Amino acid sequence: MTVATVRRTFLAAAALCAAGALHAQAVVGQAAPPLQAMDANGKAVNLADYKGKTVVLEWVNPSCPFVKKHYGSGNMQATQKAAAGQGVVWLTVSSTAPSHKEYQKPAELAAWMAEQKAASTLVMDDSGAVGKAWGAKTTPHLFIVNPAGQVVYNGAIDSKPSANPADIPGATNYVNAALGELKAGQGIGKAATTPYGCSIKYAS
Amino acid sequence: MNFHAVFTRWALALVLSGASALAPAQEQSAPVKSLQAAARLLAHAPEGVAPGKTLWLGLEIEHAPHWHTYWKNPGDSGLPTTLAWTLPAGLTAGDIQWPAPKKLPLGPMVNYGFEGTLLLPVAVPLPATLPPGPLKIDLQAQWLVCKDVCIPEEGQFSITLQATASAGAPLTAHAAAFAAAQAAKPLEGPSIKAEARVSGATLVVRAEGLPGGWRGREVAYFAADAGVIDHAQREQAEWAGEVLTLKVPLSPNRSESPTAMQAVLTQGPEAVALPVTLVGGWAAASSAPATSDAPPVEPWQPPAPSTGLGLALVLAFLGGLLLNLMPCVFPVLSLKAFALVQEEAGQRRIGAIAYTAGVVLSFVALAGLLLALRAGGEQIGWGFQLQTPWVVATLAALFTLIALNLFGVFEVALALPGHVAGWRAQAPWLDQAATGVLSVAIASPCTAPFMGAALGAALALPAWQALAVFASLGLGMAAPYALIAFVPALARLLPRPGAWMARVRTLLAFPMLATVLWLVWVLGVQTGIDGAVALLVLLLGVAYAVWAWTQGGWGWRLSAAVVLGAAGVWAAPSLHQPDGAAGVANAAAPKAQAAGWQAWSPEAQAQTLAEGKPVFVDFTAAWCISCQYNKRNALADAAVQADFAKRGVVLMRADWTLRDATITAELRRLGRSGVPVYALYKPGAAAPAQPVLLPEILSADGVRESLAATLGG
Numbered sequence: 001m002t003v004a005t006v007r008r009t010f011l012a013a014a015a016l017c018a019a020g021a022l023h024a025q026a027v028v029g030q031a032a033p034p035l036q037a038m039d040a041n042g043k044a045v046n047l048a049d050y051k052g053k054t055v056v057l058e059w060v061n062p063s064c065p066f067v068k069k070h071y072g073s074g075n076m077q078a079t080q081k082a083a084a085g086q087g088v089v090w091l092t093v094s095s096t097a098p099s100h101k102e103y104q105k106p107a108e109l110a111a112w113m114a115e116q117k118a119a120s121t122l123v124m125d126d127s128g129a130v131g132k133a134w135g136a137k138t139t140p141h142l143f144i145v146n147p148a149g150q151v152v153y154n155g156a157i158d159s160k161p162s163a164n165p166a167d168i169p170g171a172t173n174y175v176n177a178a179l180g181e182l183k184a185g186q187g188i189g190k191a192a193t194t195p196y197g198c199s200i201k202y203a204s
Numbered sequence: 205m206n207f208h209a210v211f212t213r214w215a216l217a218l219v220l221s222g223a224s225a226l227a228p229a230q231e232q233s234a235p236v237k238s239l240q241a242a243a244r245l246l247a248h249a250p251e252g253v254a255p256g257k258t259l260w261l262g263l264e265i266e267h268a269p270h271w272h273t274y275w276k277n278p279g280d281s282g283l284p285t286t287l288a289w290t291l292p293a294g295l296t297a298g299d300i301q302w303p304a305p306k307k308l309p310l311g312p313m314v315n316y317g318f319e320g321t322l323l324l325p326v327a328v329p330l331p332a333t334l335p336p337g338p339l340k341i342d343l344q345a346q347w348l349v350c351k352d353v354c355i356p357e358e359g360q361f362s363i364t365l366q367a368t369a370s371a372g373a374p375l376t377a378h379a380a381a382f383a384a385a386q387a388a389k390p391l392e393g394p395s396i397k398a399e400a401r402v403s404g405a406t407l408v409v410r411a412e413g414l415p416g417g418w419r420g421r422e423v424a425y426f427a428a429d430a431g432v433i434d435h436a437q438r439e440q441a442e443w444a445g446e447v448l449t450l451k452v453p454l455s456p457n458r459s460e461s462p463t464a465m466q467a468v469l470t471q472g473p474e475a476v477a478l479p480v481t482l483v484g485g486w487a488a489a490s491s492a493p494a495t496s497d498a499p500p501v502e503p504w505q506p507p508a509p510s511t512g513l514g515l516a517l518v519l520a521f522l523g524g525l526l527l528n529l530m531p532c533v534f535p536v537l538s539l540k541a542f543a544l545v546q547e548e549a550g551q552r553r554i555g556a557i558a559y560t561a562g563v564v565l566s567f568v569a570l571a572g573l574l575l576a577l578r579a580g581g582e583q584i585g586w587g588f589q590l591q592t593p594w595v596v597a598t599l600a601a602l603f604t605l606i607a608l609n610l611f612g613v614f615e616v617a618l619a620l621p622g623h624v625a626g627w628r629a630q631a632p633w634l635d636q637a638a639t640g641v642l643s644v645a646i647a648s649p650c651t652a653p654f655m656g657a658a659l660g661a662a663l664a665l666p667a668w669q670a671l672a673v674f675a676s677l678g679l680g681m682a683a684p685y686a687l688i689a690f691v692p693a694l695a696r697l698l699p700r701p702g703a704w705m706a707r708v709r710t711l712l713a714f715p716m717l718a719t720v721l722w723l724v725w726v727l728g729v730q731t732g733i734d735g736a737v738a739l740l741v742l743l744l745g746v747a748y749a750v751w752a753w754t755q756g757g758w759g760w761r762l763s764a765a766v767v768l769g770a771a772g773v774w775a776a777p778s779l780h781q782p783d784g785a786a787g788v789a790n791a792a793a794p795k796a797q798a799a800g801w802q803a804w805s806p807e808a809q810a811q812t813l814a815e816g817k818p819v820f821v822d823f824t825a826a827w828c829i830s831c832q833y834n835k836r837n838a839l840a841d842a843a844v845q846a847d848f849a850k851r852g853v854v855l856m857r858a859d860w861t862l863r864d865a866t867i868t869a870e871l872r873r874l875g876r877s878g879v880p881v882y883a884l885y886k887p888g889a890a891a892p893a894q895p896v897l898l899p900e901i902l903s904a905d906g907v908r909e910s911l912a913a914t915l916g917g
Contacts, residue, residue, distance in 0.1 A: 025456040025457060026457075027456040027457065028457065063353065064353075064354065065348075065354060065355065065356045066354075100352065101352075101353075102353060132312055135456070135457065137280045137281055137313055138280070138281045154457045155457070155459060161283055162283065162346070162356075163283070163348065163356035164346075164356070190459075192431075192457045192458060192459040193431070193459045194430045194431035194459050194460075195281075196281070196282075196283065197281060198281060198350070198353070198354040199280065199281035199282070199310050199311070199313050199315070199350070199354075200281075200311070200313075201311075201352060201353075202311040202312060204311060
């Protein structure tokens with residue numbers, strides 16, 4: 001191996017690492033990326049602990065108009081409650097950087113969730129490590145992990161990308177549909193969709 | 205900011221715009237302004253608001269610094285701006301003519317959108333029955349404006365225009381804004397298109413018909429279809445001649461599987477709209493690493509086995525004979541004839557053997573190289589050597605030297621170092637063998653009649669048989685000289701040497717220079733005006749150097765070396781990039797098709813045939829003299845053109861001047877290995893369509909007969 005080859009290999013490896021950091025993704029049909037973080041009370045949350053259960057991940061930022069669309073209308077909470085009724089675990093993840101003006105402290109965010117009557121566990125991902133590992137792009141962005149630990153859904157909350165709450169009644173709720181199909185033991189019709197919303201305000 | 209604040213802002217915007225729309229004294233609603241953006245409705249009717257004219261409407265958004273709105277595919281987040289028009293009966297607004305977007309990176313994500321001042325125009329064709337009077341236009345627009353936070357905004361806009369019965373006062377207050385929007389719109393063209401294949405997690409997009417000035421430069425890819433590519437990862441762009449291959453990373457979360465896609469390519473401030481057709485389907489998409497990113501080539505089906513080895517050998521021999529009459533070989537052969545006259549009988553025989561050996565070995569060597577490169581996966585065919593600019597430049601330099609020698613500018617004996625000259629004098633057959641090599645180098649692109657089929661068949665044969673066919677070709681080409689050398693009766697017909705020879709020697713220099721002209725033109729087509737001029741500078745340097753060198757004395761020789769070195773250094777960058785990868789203009793010139801001809805592509809051909817129109821394809825190259833001859837004669841013939849037009853034949857030209865894998869693959873499919881090839885397709889034939897192939901040398905009558913025989917009437 002010549003010096004040039006070594007150098008090339010090193011550069012390629014470095015490029016791969018960089019790409020891995022930025023472009024890791026939760027891919028439908030593959031094992032879910034890890035999720036290890038704290039909840040609002042500083043208690044550890046680990047996706048691995050939910051093995052055997054269906055888990056929904058939802059990225060949140062209360063300042064985002066798209067999040068407001070689905071919480072203000074009660075659409076997100078209704079989806080959470082329907083999931084809880086089927087024994088599904090729902091994790092609401094915040095990857096907003098503490099340096100960003102839209103950041104809310106765990107207590108504030110927990111209070112907002114309570115006010116919204118959200119039926120889910122809040123997960124704080126201030127570093128953005130979880131969000132980047134999953135390839136979470138927008139608020140909201142939703143993922144579903146099946147009891148075997150595989151990603152079975154990655155995408156939008158519904159079929160009408162807009163910030164207008166009036167569009168909700170006419171839209172197909174992809175999460176409801178996928179959970180229904182999972183329960184019925186069917187394949188998921190729309191397993192990958194394009195998430196829409198505000199970009200996640202990651203720490204740079 | 206909370207929900208109520210946003211809602212209040214919306215409501216305020218609505219009330220403000222609504223109120224202004226109702227104000228009776230105003231023709232036009234007030235702009236909708238926020239801290240992030242100011243939006244207004246503009247109208248533009250350069251020929252007046254009158255029947256049969258086009259009315260342009262547009263939403264102008266002025267973004268506050270660092271704020272942006274989104275393109276039709278917003279990228280990783282965001283929403284495209286939407287326009288909903290309410291127009292008087294009979295009027296319909298077209299789609300938004302989006303300007304080319306910018307990539308807006310945000311952390312690990314990339315969005316596609318616009319900053320600064322943006323105009324989103326739509327065209328409204330005014331019907332011939334448009335009654336005069338007021339024309340009320342309402343627009344409901346929604347846009348998402350983001351910096352590091354996002355705010356959805358919307359506005360109601362209205363404007364009332366006065367329609368007139370005939371072309372009235374033009375409405376041009378915003379002409380500059382609409383002209384700028386028109387200029388920012390990606391360029392469209394029938395020859396701008398791409399074919400894409402899925403290779404693992406990558407979409408390999410092969411784009412052609414791009415502006416000539418783009419070649420070798422960095423190009424950005426914008427997918428117009430959401431849910432297909434990974435917007436945040438950089439695509440890799442690679443130029444090969446005028447074809448741009450982009451490796452676009454697919455989204456691991458790809459949600460859509462379109463087979464007909466749209467993209468925009470940008471190069472600096474310029475942009476083109478690129479229709480992308482998927483070939484081979486999405487099934488191949490997988491996260492598994494691809495073994496090769498090269499588009500797969502369908503296995504090569506040897507053409508009909510009717511051309512066996514024996515027949516191929518005979519055809520190759522005949523083809524070789526005919527090569528002697530090809531315009532590109534003729535200048536070399538005139539030299540050959542000159543040598544024959546001067547030589548004594550004994551010399552002549554040795555010379556003929558050496559010449560034959562030179563021709564045969566060169567053909568075999570070239571064919572061997574071609575086979576080896578093809579086995580290595582190169583998409584090349586016969587004549588490939590002239591697809592490389594530096595080979596063309598070298599040949600041009602060689603011919604310049606021959607011409608100078610014939611003019612008597614220098615004598616070869618003086619230009620060569622002493623020991624080489626002595627060696628040359630002892631072995632004159634070396635000259636003959638070298639002439640043979642030269643003839644082959646020049647002859648190879650001229651695929652003479654019979655040779656197209658023979659060479660195509662030859663390349664499908666096992667290697668040793670293929671080489672035998674090429675050897676036979678060489679024998680055919682050398683045969684006339686061998687015959688003269690070995691048959692004294694023929695030799696006696698040659699004129700006696702004499703004073704006339706000095707004059708003929710000078711005369712022969714002119715066809716040599718004509719060949720140089722041709723080679724300069726070929727290089728110009730390949731690399732543009734810069735390459736052609738670089739070659740001329742190099743030729744000037746070569747000419748001076750050889751003359752100065754033979755003057756003797758170290759001063760002259762030093763100046764020769766300096767001039768040649770300087771010319772070489774100056775010219776090399778323009779000649780040295782194979783496939784003319786330099787970013788030179790004018791390179792697309794051969795593709796900028798002559799009137800009535802369009803660029804060939806398999807898709808264009810298939811589509812035209814599917815529409816029920818016959819297609820005539822001219823496979824050509826700048827360096828192919830037979831091709832140029834046919835183009836200027838039979839194909840330009842008025843009667844032939846009339847016959848084409850009468851039968852609605854769509855004329856397509858496949859330009860093989862530079863390497864082009866698609867064209868090489870198509871030539872293989874037709875059982876050919878080089879140009880010219882003329883293919884006539886009947887519409888409605890089963891796919892893949894099998895054409896009628898016309899001869900390599902066309903006559904106007906021949907083309908017309910083929911048209912009548914194939915298409916009838």
